[in-house]
Amino acid sequence: MSSDTPQNLSPAALRQRIREGHHRGNTSGYAQGFVQCNLAILPADWAADFLRFCQLNPRPCPLVGMSTSPGDTALPPLGDIDIRTDVPSYRVFRHGEFVEEVHDIRELWRDDLVVFALGCSFSFEEALLADGLDVRNVSMGVNVPMYRTNIPCQPAGAFAGDMVVSMRPFKAADAIRAVQICTRFPSVHGAPVHLGDPALIGIGDLSQPDYGDAVTVAEDELPVFWACGVTPQVALEKARPPFAITHSPGCMLVTDLRNSRLAVL
Incomplete structure (x- = not known):
């Protein structure tokens, strides 16, 4: 395998490609071994309530x-990062409404903005693959499917809403193994929040995800659902801050922090 394949790119090399506009898609399977993060950027006078929302809802917002x-x-602890350029795609919200998707936020940057980096399920996908499990979105080469649910989050100030989940299908025995593996990674969503009948949540x-791409689910497979870092985007819609920026679903901030550092042994 070539050293410049997506899997073998260093986080710094991948961020440089993103910064230069050479990569604008999802980051699943890229820079393997390193933590990828969801992103939320808010004005300082909204930051305390959002921080509290994350603390009250650690599964979807780890x-x-x-900053x-x-x-x-x-974000020095996470690498040599310029948050304005180092994410493949950003979503811009004004008063809770999604208004545009951009690949660079330098022109939108303000001196009052606070950055939150939240754990992403792409980190635990590596552990599932290492155990020999088929992670369907990876094997199909698509973005993971994500869905809005009726699972309520704990509110904090104006921030509230229902959880968004990501889904990966497994046979029953593999689903049990996936639960065991992901329990070791509470900083990147941890164990699933639901298995089986999607109507219950x-x-x-x-076949119609709210974000990402649909994947095949065989008759002998269970859909397995994890809390997802797109949840803050739902909370932003509810809170309606005058201005906010997030990552586009699947387009993560790739850091220099190793996934192994997040595992609880």
């Missing part, structure tokens, strides 16, 4: 890092 002061564009049709 906090990995945040040390408003206006900082770097408010999902009507697995």
